[in-house]
Amino acid sequence: MAPEIETMPIWVDFAGGLQTLFSNKPNHMISLPIFNPSDFSPANVGFLISHLVKNHLKHPQTEFFVQEDGHLTPGILVLINDVDWELEGEEEYELKPGDNVIFVSTMHGG
Amino acid sequence: MAPSLCAICKTERAYIKRPKNHAKLCKECFIRVFEDEIHHTITSSKLFYPGEKVAIGASGGKDSTVLASVLKTLNERHGYGLDLVLLSIDEGITGYRDDSLKTVMNNAVQYGMPLKIVGYKELYDWTMDEVVQTIGKKGNCTYCGVFRRQALDRGAKMLGIKHVVTGHNADDVAETVMMNLLRADLSRLSRSTSIVTGDDRSEVKRSKPLKYSYEKEIVLYAFHKKLEYFSTECIYSPEAFRGSARSLIKQLEKVRPSAILDIVRSGEDMARLVPGESPSSCACKGQKAAAAAPVDDDIGGCGSTNGRTPGGEMAAMDKQLRDNEEYAELEVDVAKAISKSKQGGEETKKELPIRSGSGPSKGGRQVLGQCKRCGYMSSQEICQACTLLEGLNKNRPQIQI
Numbered sequence: 367m368a369p370e371i372e373t374m375p376i377w378v379d380f381a382g383g384l385q386t387l388f389s390n391k392p393n394h395m396i397s398l399p400i401f402n403p404s405d406f407s408p409a410n411v412g413f414l415i416s417h418l419v420k421n422h423l424k425h426p427q428t429e430f431f432v433q434e435d436g437h438l439t440p441g442i443l444v445l446i447n448d449v450d451w452e453l454e455g456e457e458e459y460e461l462k463p464g465d466n467v468i469f470v471s472t473m474h475g476g
Numbered sequence: 477m478a479p480s481l482c483a484i485c486k487t488e489r490a491y492i493k494r495p496k497n498h499a500k501l502c503k504e505c506f507i508r509v510f511e512d513e514i515h516h517t518i519t520s521s522k523l524f525y526p527g528e529k530v531a532i533g534a535s536g537g538k539d540s541t542v543l544a545s546v547l548k549t550l551n552e553r554h555g556y557g558l559d560l561v562l563l564s565i566d567e568g569i570t571g572y573r574d575d576s577l578k579t580v581m582n583n584a585v586q587y588g589m590p591l592k593i594v595g596y597k598e599l600y601d602w603t604m605d606e607v608v609q610t611i612g613k614k615g616n617c618t619y620c621g622v623f624r625r626q627a628l629d630r631g632a633k634m635l636g637i638k639h640v641v642t643g644h645n646a647d648d649v650a651e652t653v654m655m656n657l658l659r660a661d662l663s664r665l666s667r668s669t670s671i672v673t674g675d676d677r678s679e680v681k682r683s684k685p686l687k688y689s690y691e692k693e694i695v696l697y698a699f700h701k702k703l704e705y706f707s708t709e710c711i712y713s714p715e716a717f718r719g720s721a722r723s724l725i726k727q728l729e730k731v732r733p734s735a736i737l738d739i740v741r742s743g744e745d746m747a748r749l750v751p752g753e754s755p756s757s758c759a760c761k762g763q764k765a766a767a768a769a770p771v772d773d774d775i776g777g778c779g780s781t782n783g784r785t786p787g788g789e790m791a792a793m794d795k796q797l798r799d800n801e802e803y804a805e806l807e808v809d810v811a812k813a814i815s816k817s818k819q820g821g822e823e824t825k826k827e828l829p830i831r832s833g834s835g836p837s838k839g840g841r842q843v844l845g846q847c848k849r850c851g852y853m854s855s856q857e858i859c860q861a862c863t864l865l866e867g868l869n870k871n872r873p874q875i876q877i
């Protein structure tokens with residue numbers, strides 16, 4: 367039996383069409399490990415993105431969400447507790463329990 | 477990281493980093509500045525006159541939703557005296573347009589604006605569902621784009637309105653500039669960069685008040701103002717999302733956010749070099765305001781009422797160009813068939829190739845006549861819509877009466 371991994375709740379929302387990649391559900395409560403198991407660094411938004419891709423992205427066309435290098439596809443806005451992630455260090459932002467992260471595609475429709 | 481304070485009020489926490497100048501703003505100051513800049517665009521290019529009836533091309537998507545909200549706000553704040561109406565197109569796409577029309581209906585109630593919906597079915601006797609059943613999914617965006625362009629004008633005419641505003645944003649314009657540069661289509665480059673198309677001679681003019689607004693800020697404006705919009709891709713153009721020039725624009729923005737407005741401005745500068753074309757530009761830059769470009773009978777494209785350029789990956793650009801060629805050929809064939817069918821003595825003079833922009837021009841402007849079938853403004857004898865309809869009607873399933 368695998369050892370229990372300590373997790374924290376993160377509220378993740380998808381909008382602007384991205385919800386179609388995540389089981390057509392706009393709001394998700396994610397139990398995110400508090401450490402990135404690959405290097406034991408505290409979980410940041412970059413880790414959250416790779417966690418989402420690995421465990422929650424239910425769509426063959428992953429390029430709508432991430433590029434081949436694992437970074438977010440340009441044209442997707444990220445808001446951390448309503449703040450533009452560009453003001454929060456983008457992928458480096460260290461998540462706290464209860465944080466709300468919103469991914470919004472700007473590329474859909476007019 | 478300590479939260480930054482807003483660069484304008486210096487008291488509230490910053491929530492937004494503006495792509496054009498990296499300014500960090502709080503929600504309220506951002507909303508105000510976003511609206512003020514659109515007000516500036518409107519006044520400096522003298523877009524409206526007091527008492528003007530204006531139709532907002534409304535798809536239920538983010539751009540037209542934000543446009544409607546901002547125009548309502550500015551109309552009240554600055555006393556434009558505009559009579560605003562929402563105008564929507566029902567392409568007849570089950571599960572797509574019927575859902576987005578619900579959003580438009582909600583907007584109409586919220587903003588207290590009358591709503592007019594015109595359907596492809598009533599205008600052309602074809603829904604897009606029927607078109608796709610007949611011709612398949614390939615190339616259906618061409619039909620949809622051609623039909624949409626006329627549908628907005630016809631809807632406006634039904635309402636007695638001579639001015640339609642659309643939600644085209646800076647990213648859309650930058651994308652079109654790139655596409656037209658790659659295609660070396662200078663005449664269309666010029667038209668795509670002007671804020672107004674169509675002038676006093678045309679029945680309905682078009683303008684894009686959000687021409688200098690970043691898509692990112694439009695989405696953030698909708699988010700912070702809690703505007704409801706619809707964001708599902710058209711089921712008949714799943715590839716539109718991957719629009720090649722579009723992803724290029726977004727990559728550039730990531731590296732240098734000012735790139736989008738730089739491309740828009742470069743497009744305007746290049747357009748000024750095209751003989752006879754005079755795109756409008758912000759009047760504070762010293763240009764003549766609101767110089768209208770000729771009406772664009774561009775095939776609109778798909779994915780939104782905005783008619784953005786149909787997608788395809790960068791590598792597929794080639795293919796797309798070939799498809800366009802095929803489409804032009806198809807048109808030629810139909811045109812031939814028509815001119816043969818009514819051939820009496822000498823063959824009617826044909827103005828081919830049909831691709832717009834290469835038509836005959838006086839002083840760089842297209843000569844606009846009227847379509848012999850439907851009377852719609854057209855640089856050809858038979859307009860694009862009627863040409864496409866002729867082909868469709870020949871292939872209409874026999875079950876029909």
Ligand SMILES: [Zn+2]
Binds near residue numbers: 501504
């Ligand atoms: Zn402020």
Ligand SMILES: [Zn+2]
Binds near residue numbers: 849859861
């Ligand atoms: Zn016609």
